[in-house]
Amino acid sequence: MTYVLAFDQGTTSSRSLIFDGDGAVVSIAQNEFDQIFPQAGWVEHDPAEIWSSQITTATQALQKAGLSAKDIAAVGITNQRETTIIWDRVTGEPIHNAIVWQDRRTSERCSRIRASHGEFIRRRTGLEVDAYFSASKIAWLLENVANARERAGAGELAFGTVDSWLVWNLTDGRLHITDVSNASRTLLFNIHSLDWDQELLDIFGVPRALLPNVRSSSEIYGEVETPNHLHGIPIAGIAGDQQAALFGQACFDPGATKNTYGTGCFMLQNIGKRPVESKHRLLTTVGWKIGGKTEYALEGSVFIGGAVIQWLRDSLGIIASAAEIEALAASVHDNGGVYFVPAFAGLGTPYWDQDARGTIIGLTRGTGRAHIARAALEAIAFQSADLLDAMHADSGKYLTELRVDGGATANSLLMQVQADLLQIRVVCSRTTETTALGVAYLAGLAGDVWSSTNDLAKHWQAGDRYEPKMNEGQAKGLRSRWQDAVERSLDWAR
Ligand code: ADP
Numbered sequence: 001m002t003y004v005l006a007f008d009q010g011t012t013s014s015r016s017l018i019f020d021g022d023g024a025v026v027s028i029a030q031n032e033f034d035q036i037f038p039q040a041g042w043v044e045h046d047p048a049e050i051w052s053s054q055i056t057t058a059t060q061a062l063q064k065a066g067l068s069a070k071d072i073a074a075v076g077i078t079n080q081r082e083t084t085i086i087w088d089r090v091t092g093e094p095i096h097n098a099i100v101w102q103d104r105r106t107s108e109r110c111s112r113i114r115a116s117h118g119e120f121i122r123r124r125t126g127l128e129v130d131a132y133f134s135a136s137k138i139a140w141l142l143e144n145v146a147n148a149r150e151r152a153g154a155g156e157l158a159f160g161t162v163d164s165w166l167v168w169n170l171t172d173g174r175l176h177i178t179d180v181s182n183a184s185r186t187l188l189f190n191i192h193s194l195d196w197d198q199e200l201l202d203i204f205g206v207p208r209a210l211l212p213n214v215r216s217s218s219e220i221y222g223e224v225e226t227p228n229h230l231h232g233i234p235i236a237g238i239a240g241d242q243q244a245a246l247f248g249q250a251c252f253d254p255g256a257t258k259n260t261y262g263t264g265c266f267m268l269q270n271i272g273k274r275p276v277e278s279k280h281r282l283l284t285t286v287g288w289k290i291g292g293k294t295e296y297a298l299e300g301s302v303f304i305g306g307a308v309i310q311w312l313r314d315s316l317g318i319i320a321s322a323a324e325i326e327a328l329a330a331s332v333h334d335n336g337g338v339y340f341v342p343a344f345a346g347l348g349t350p351y352w353d354q355d356a357r358g359t360i361i362g363l364t365r366g367t368g369r370a371h372i373a374r375a376a377l378e379a380i381a382f383q384s385a386d387l388l389d390a391m392h393a394d395s396g397k398y399l400t401e402l403r404v405d406g407g408a409t410a411n412s413l414l415m416q417v418q419a420d421l422l423q424i425r426v427v428c429s430r431t432t433e434t435t436a437l438g439v440a441y442l443a444g445l446a447g448d449v450w451s452s453t454n455d456l457a458k459h460w461q462a463g464d465r466y467e468p469k470m471n472e473g474q475a476k477g478l479r480s481r482w483q484d485a486v487e488r489s490l491d492w493a494r
Contacts, residue, residue, distance in 0.1 A: 002073040004444045005061070005233065006436040009054055009079040009162050010241065011100065016057035017436040018065045018072075021449055023459040025433055026067075029060035036097060041104040044097035047085050050162060051169050055227055062229075069230050074220075076237030076443030078244035078435055079162040081185045084137035086148070086159050086210070092173055095145045095157065098165075099137040106136035107354065117203055124200060126184065126191050126275060126284030126296075128352050134161060135187035135204040142205065155209040161185070163238045164212045170235060172225040178212045179238035180294065184286040189214070191275050191286055194294065217243075217288035218442040237443030241435050242266045243287050246297060248438030249403045249429055250460035252453045257391065257399055258434075259384055261408035264348075265305035267387040268297045271395065280390035281350040290445065290453075298394060300349035300387035306408040308342040308376045318369045326411050329374040337362040339485035340375035347489065350390045355493035361485050380408065381418040382482040388422060401425040405434045412464065420470035421479060430461040 001020060008015040014033065018026040031053040036044040062068060082101035087094045099105070113121070113136070114129035121129050131137075138159055142149045151157050160168065164178045183189040183196075188206060190197035196211050215221060217239045224230045239247065242260065246268045249258040254272035259265055268287070275284050275296045287297040304311075309322045319325055339361050341347075346354035360372065392398055401424060408414060409428050419426040431437055444450045468475075 002449050003065070003067060003071050004440040004447065004449055005058065005072045005075040006440040006443070007054055007058065007075065007077045007166060008241070008436040008439070009050060009077070009166065011080045011102070014050065014053040014057050015436065016054070016061040017433060017440070018061050018067065019437060019440045023437055023441070023456070025431065027061045027065035029057040029064065031057045043100040043103045045083065045100055047087070047094040047098050047165060050098065051166065054166060058230060069224075069233050072233045073449050074236035074443040074447030075224065075230075075233050076439035077163050077166055077235070078239050078241050078439035079166070079182070081161065081182060081240040081242065082132060082134050083162050084134045084141070084159065085162070085165045086138065086141050086152075086157050087165070087168070089156055089158050089173070092169070095148055096141055098162070099140065101132055103137065104131050106131040106140050109136050109139070113203060121187065121200065121203070123277065124190050124192070124197055125187050126277070127187055128281070128283065129187065130352070133185055133187040135200070135206065138206050138210070139204050152210050153207050157210055158212070159210040160212050167221065167235060167238070170224045170226060170230075171222050174225070175222050176212045177215050177221055179215055179217045180286040180289045181217055181240045181243040182238065183214045185240060191284065191296070194286075194289070216290060216292075218290045218446045220446050234447055236446035237439050237441075239288055239439050239442055242268055242299065243285070243297065244438035244442070245405060245435040246270065246287060246438065247441055248434035248436070249405065250457045251403065252457060255395065255397045255399065256403070257388070258403040258405065259387070261305055261380065261404060261406035261414070263305060263307045265302035265380065265384050265387070265406075267300045267384060267391070269391045269395065271296050271298055276394065278390070278394050280393050281352055282390050282394060283349075288442065290442070298391055300390055302380070302383040302387065303345045303348045304342040305380050305383070306406070308340070308379055309408070311342070311344070312373060312376055318373065323410070325373055325377060326413050328370050329377045330413050332370040332374055335374045335378055336367055336371040337364065338367055338371045338375040339482055340372065340379045341485050341489040342376065342379050343489040347486070349387055351490065353490055353493060356489045357492045359485055359489045359492065361488060377411070377414050378417055380414060381421050382479065384418060385421045385479065399424055401427055403427050403429060405429050405432060412466070415464065415466045416469065419466040419468045421475050423468045423472055423475055425468075426466040428463040428465070430463040
């Protein structure tokens, strides 16, 4: 039996999973690490802790499975995207904490660059100029860490997203690489030529000497050197978390779409071999590159997805756990005219308005906590429906099914509401581990565990399915009221 190890390095925890040749999970280990909040709006991680927590979980996953390095055909790495680390090429020491994708310290700089170069940058990178992506974080580090700019120009420093950082450490500094999917989230990468772009580097003031080599998402890059008990495992797959989840959901054909319901929601649609530019403010991103062939995806994101449920729990206190939301929301048969736009951190796709603020509207004397709970749950589905509309409008293709994953898919009321609003079938994948599985697939393809995506597509298994029960007219009515509520959230900022 051959096994594949997946590193799933997330925003709040590092995890390692071992999969067998059928793509079934053999063991899992997880380790949370510290979130560092130096100021309002700033979020950092300690790169040493990212590394040590990742390796600890790999060790534990092997122990739990009773396996050793020689049983592992390949390791794949999937990671929180955009998070930025710069380190010294000689000592391997980071010059600063990692600046996490959520960090907003560079918002103003991004607003200025968007005003002068937004269109140009969108065409080259497929992205909006936003603090979310790596480029402005790199610029901040070069300006705010003593001597960093001179050292970067002299080639003494290395930049990487978390995948690069892990590979560098796994190979004792021999490999400074990333893959196309992670590179495409930096704002420095030309998604047409698949290379770093000098004009973009000039706009953000980033020297090329800092940057990793960009490789495909599935190839044998090298072997693990450190730690000793993982020595010799081929490193064979790298992909950002959302692209990995698209791959793990076996969305291999153009049009295939998945939505992940976690803290936020991320919807990605495979658009095939050409990077179509969105007319509806979706991002165009590289999905993966395998054997010289690149496939692209459209991506839309909802900033506050499952997080609205956490807010009901932690700030309003109307539920004690996320799981309680379903029974509470189901205790009323509809939202009672209440709409809740959780624009706590602005609105993402298709608005990209960082000043929008949350709205609860339609309250009456008869409104109770159950209506608020229901409206919050529906908000997750309404926002996701807006993403799929944008994808429909861009691609002109109408889906018959949406594949879903993530923690909030445990909520069957939410999934039913989603099917009702979209008027298409919603299908959960049987495994909840689509992100890790996706990168295990990428690594296993290069490591000869699997031969082709056709081989992999056979593994994919549906879990729960939800068919629309509401009629089209009712769904349209609800969505139009939702749209009115969104306008209020946008207006508040103006
Ligand atoms: P992430 O990977 O972003 O940490 P997960 O996939 O673990 O997220 O999902 C956690 C999110 O799902 C949390 O925001 C939580 O509030 C939400 N969630 C968990 N269980 C439920 C539920 N039964 N109903 C609705 N939301 C839920």
